Amino acid sequence: MADKIATRQAYGEALVELGKEYNNLVVMDADLSGSTKTGMFAKEYPERFFNMGIAEQNMYGAAAGLALSGKIVCASTFAMFAAGRAFEVIRNSIGYTGANVKICASHAGITVGEDGASHQTFEDIALMRTVPGLTVVNPSDAVATKKLLRQIVEMPGPCYFRVGRAAVPVFYSEDDEIVLGKGNLIRGGKDAAIVATGIMVSKAYDAAEKLAEEGIDARVIDIHTVKPIDEEIIIKAAAETGRIVTAEEHSVIGGLGDAVAQVVVKEHPCKMAMIGQLDTYGESGKPDQLLAKYHMTADDIADAVRKML
Amino acid sequence: MDIRELEKTALDVRIGVIKALSNAGSGHPGGSLSIADVVTALYFNEMNIDPGNPGMKGRDKCVFSKGHAGPAQLSAMGIAGYFDMDDFTANLRKMGSIFQGHPNMKIPGVEMSTGSLGQGFSAAAGMAMANKLDADPGRIYVVLGDGELQEGLVWEAAMSSSHYGLDNLVAIVDHNGLQIDGRNDDVMTVNPIGAKFKGFGWNVIEIDGHDMRQILDAFAKARGCKGKPTVIVAETVKGKGVSFMENQAGWHGKAPNEEQTDQALKELEAAKAAIG
Numbered sequence: 001m002a003d004k005i006a007t008r009q010a011y012g013e014a015l016v017e018l019g020k021e022y023n024n025l026v027v028m029d030a031d032l033s034g035s036t037k038t039g040m041f042a043k044e045y046p047e048r049f050f051n052m053g054i055a056e057q058n059m060y061g062a063a064a065g066l067a068l069s070g071k072i073v074c075a076s077t078f079a080m081f082a083a084g085r086a087f088e089v090i091r092n093s094i095g096y097t098g099a100n101v102k103i104c105a106s107h108a109g110i111t112v113g114e115d116g117a118s119h120q121t122f123e124d125i126a127l128m129r130t131v132p133g134l135t136v137v138n139p140s141d142a143v144a145t146k147k148l149l150r151q152i153v154e155m156p157g158p159c160y161f162r163v164g165r166a167a168v169p170v171f172y173s174e175d176d177e178i179v180l181g182k183g184n185l186i187r188g189g190k191d192a193a194i195v196a197t198g199i200m201v202s203k204a205y206d207a208a209e210k211l212a213e214e215g216i217d218a219r220v221i222d223i224h225t226v227k228p229i230d231e232e233i234i235i236k237a238a239a240e241t242g243r244i245v246t247a248e249e250h251s252v253i254g255g256l257g258d259a260v261a262q263v264v265v266k267e268h269p270c271k272m273a274m275i276g277q278l279d280t281y282g283e284s285g286k287p288d289q290l291l292a293k294y295h296m297t298a299d300d301i302a303d304a305v306r307k308m309l
Numbered sequence: 310m311d312i313r314e315l316e317k318t319a320l321d322v323r324i325g326v327i328k329a330l331s332n333a334g335s336g337h338p339g340g341s342l343s344i345a346d347v348v349t350a351l352y353f354n355e356m357n358i359d360p361g362n363p364g365m366k367g368r369d370k371c372v373f374s375k376g377h378a379g380p381a382q383l384s385a386m387g388i389a390g391y392f393d394m395d396d397f398t399a400n401l402r403k404m405g406s407i408f409q410g411h412p413n414m415k416i417p418g419v420e421m422s423t424g425s426l427g428q429g430f431s432a433a434a435g436m437a438m439a440n441k442l443d444a445d446p447g448r449i450y451v452v453l454g455d456g457e458l459q460e461g462l463v464w465e466a467a468m469s470s471s472h473y474g475l476d477n478l479v480a481i482v483d484h485n486g487l488q489i490d491g492r493n494d495d496v497m498t499v500n501p502i503g504a505k506f507k508g509f510g511w512n513v514i515e516i517d518g519h520d521m522r523q524i525l526d527a528f529a530k531a532r533g534c535k536g537k538p539t540v541i542v543a544e545t546v547k548g549k550g551v552s553f554m555e556n557q558a559g560w561h562g563k564a565p566n567e568e569q570t571d572q573a574l575k576e577l578e579a580a581k582a583a584i585g
Contacts, residue, residue, distance in 0.1 A: 026442070050438065050473070058431045058465035065435020068421065069443075089462070092425045093432055097414055 003142075003170045007163035007199070008106045010142035012037025014149045015074060019045045022153065026066055028075040030056045035165070036076040036106040056081040060089045060103065067099040072153055078112075079105035079162060083124035094158045095131040102152055103128075104161045108138075109249035110277065110294055111166035111199065111287035120282035125197075126254025128160040129227050135159040136227040137180070138248075138256075140201035143172035144224055151180040162198065164249070166287040169202045181225045183233035189219030192305045193237035196247040197223045197256045200275070203291075204247050206298035211305055218305055226256055231263045238268040243308045245273045247301050249291075252276040273304040310353050312521050313584055318388065319349040319521070320581045323550045324574060325384030325398055331570040333402035336410070339560040340454060341381040343485040343518070343545035350524040351450055352385040360390040363418040369447050370420040370436055374429025375454035375483060376411035377562070382452075383408065383416065391418040426454070427462030430480065434470045437478035437538075448532070449478045456488030458499045464509070470538045471510030478538040479531045480511075483518065485547035487558040506540040518543025550577055 019025050019041055028050045033039035042049035052059035056077050063075040076082075082105035083090070094101045105124060112120045128136045137152060137159060139145040145163060152159045171186075178184060186201065187208050196204035201222045208218040219241055221233055238244060244264060246257040257274035264270055277294055291297055310318065322345045330336040348371075352358070356369040373382045380401065387394035392407075400406035407415040411424030420436070423429040433451035440447050457463060470478055482502055486493055493499045503513040512534040516523040524543070531539035547561070548554025551573040554565075565573055 026439075047442070052469055053465075053472075055465035055469065057427075057462045058434070058469055061428050061431020061462065061466065062435035062438060062469065064428075065421070065432035065437075066439045067435075068432070069436050069439030069445075071439055071442075088425060089428055089431070092422070093428045097422050 004167035005142040005170055006165060006167045007139055007142060007145045008037045008165060010145035011104060011149060011163045012040040014146040015041040016044050018150060018153050019048065022072060024071050025153065026050065026071040026073050028052055028059050028063055028073060030054055030059050030077040030081065032077050038076045056086045057089045060086045060101070061093050063101045064093040064097060064099040067101045068097065072100055074102045074104045076104040076106060078119060079108035079121040079124045080119055083127045083160065084121060087127055091131050095134050098133055098157055100156055100158065102159045102161055104163070106163050107165045108162045109164060110282045110290045110296065111164050111249065113166065113287045113290065114284050116284035117281040122251035122277040124162065125226055125250050125256065129254065129259065133158060134227065135225065137225050138162040138198040139224050140198055140222050141168060141170045141172055143170060143174060143176065144178050147178040148180060148224060155180065164199055168199045171202050171205065178224065181228055181230060183230035184222040184224070185233065186222055187220040189217040190241055191217045192243035192245060192308060193219040193221060193241045194245045194247060194301055194305065195221045195223055195234065195237065195256070195260050197226055198249055200247040200249055200296065203298045204301055207301035207305065210298065210302045216305065216309065223256060226259055229259050229263060231267065234260055234263045235267045238264050238270040243271045245275060245301060245304045245308070247275040249296060250276050252278060271308050273308060275301050275304055315349055315353055315521050317581055317584050318353055319346045320550065320577050321388055322349050322381060322384045324577050325387060325394065326380045327551070327565065327570060327573045327577065328398040329380050329384065329401040330564045332399055333564060335402060335564050336380060337377040337562050338554060338565065339487065339547040339557070340375060340378040340483060340485065342549045342551060342554065343547045344378050344452060344483040345381050345549065346519050346521060347452070347481055347483070347524055347543055348381045348385045350521060350528065352389050354525060355528045356450065360418065363391060367445055367447050369450065371450045371452070372421045372429045372433040373412050373423050373452050374427065374433065375452055375457050376423035376429065378454065378483070379412040382412060386418050392416065426457040427460035430463055430466040434466050434475060434478060437470065437475040438473055440477055441475065451478070451480050453480055453482050455482055455484045455486065455493055455499050455502065458482065458502065459497045467506060467509040467511065474536050475538045476535050479528070480538065480540045482540060482542045483545055484542055485545045487547045487556070487561065489558070489561050491558050502542050510537055512537050512539040513542065514539060515542045516544065518545035519549060550580065552576060
């Protein structure tokens with residue numbers, strides 16, 4: 001886990017690669033192409049890049065029109081303005097029509113950092129999960145971002161793809177298999193399972209390593225596809241460990257924790273705890289300071305596991 | 310079709326609207342009747358379409374952004390032969406039917422599911438952008454209500470359409486002056502509509518939306534305009550063609566009862582006979 005790369009950076013690079021292969025791939029942005037990294041695609045394929053200005057609703061509405069005309073559209077802005085501001089356009093013009101639009105939202109969660117609460121989204125996964133037919137993907141590192149972006153571009157239909165601002169550890173290798181809709185077992189374990197998504201996967205791994213020193217054997221699972229969720233890997237974890245801690249850089253309401261709980265209560269009830277933003281707003285600060293203050297660190301995950309044992 | 314035939318067809322479109330809404334027991338007659346002449350001109354004169362091949366390459370497309378007036382579009386499409394007209398008039402708004410309360414892409418020939426105001430405009434702009442990219446000759450027509458102009462999204466779409474020089478996009482504003490809660494001017498002023506679009510960089514054409522000659526001329530002028538999108542502001546009468554519905558905001562979202570239906574159909578048939 002040497003390198004640290006922001007998933008948005010990997011997203012920008014992957015778009016350029018995919019643009020080469022798919023000449024019907026169109027990219028849109030709402031005046032944030034430097035931050036979301038779509039600017040890399042814009043430089044390479046200016047005729048297939050549309051800056052829609054600071055007007056996210058219209059961007060996603062027009063994205064639907066482009067997609068219904070045969071384009072694969074990746075439309076980016078910050079998660080707050082994608083899932084939040086444009087929610088109803090996404091629901092009615094993209095979800096309901098099944099338009100082939102990939103809502104590629106960057107700067108999700110508290111690691112937005114210094115911009116503060118107005119830009120720190122904890123609600124996006126919850127909102128996007130409720131839209132029928134929308135696939136929801138939250139890659140955990142740069143490798144997963146590239147591999148999953150390719151798969152969602154190749155999959156017809158709408159998708160919400162969440163990436164972050166902060167540089168995070170790269171723990172997958174190019175040879176690792178990462179398949180849309182299938183959870184990845186990162187580490188085996190029988191005492192408890194830590195089911196994580198996005199940038200919290202590497203923290204879950206760190207937590208499991210700490211716990212191992214104490215003789216606690218924790219399993220770590222990466223749920224990069226929050227919807228449709230891999231029920232099998234969760235049921236197996238519930239059955240074999242009896243304890244699940246979920247970890248997400250998102251509200252504990254409506255996100256991965258709830259998605260996992262829905263599977264568990266239906267198929268194999270077990271003890272659960274949820275690590276995530278606790279029904280409150282964030283504030284300005286450095287990403288690591290904020291993750292610590294709002295209880296989303298490896299130590300917080302490890303504590304949650306210990307409390308269950 | 311010549312002007313007289315188009316005028317008669319517009320009355321048939323209105324008859325279809327009344328029958329469908331009467332059978333449905335709910336829906337929006339006022340705004341469907343006000344836009345009926347424009348819709349007729351689109352489907353029977355202006356647009357390059359093939360009802361037998363709704364997915365035809367290079368076709369023109371019509372997006373009904375004022376989705377609540379969809380019955381006008383569907384009535385015209387039924388007459389044009391996209392689907393069985395009787396199925397539409399009998400089953401609009403009924404469970405299990407493809408004819409949903411607002412236009413839906415399950416219906417052959419409907420290019421965009423609409424109903425949430427403003428969104429059809431953005432989608433139409435996206436379609437026009439795609440056609441520019443592909444050098445597709447198809448033109449995009451989007452029908453907006455005047456109350457709909459109160460949605461901020463409309464002006465986002467207007468701004469981007471002009472920025473990208475979408476001269477293959479034509480917006481038609483059905484300016485009947487009324488919305489659910491009353492007059493536009495009392496609820497939220499939308500005038501001056503033409504000046505607003507002009508300020509956004511659009512080619513503006515203002516017409517009597519019930520004068521078939523003016524409607525056809527406006528579409529022809531729009532085709533001749535290069536480098537910017539065109540808006541046709543059609544001055545219309547809500548409920549046009551049915552005496553007791555005309556200029557009544559109360560008929561925005563209410564179906565006629567049996568007696569009212571008979572009266573409406575009688576008036577429309579008489580108007581048709583008068584054309585000869």
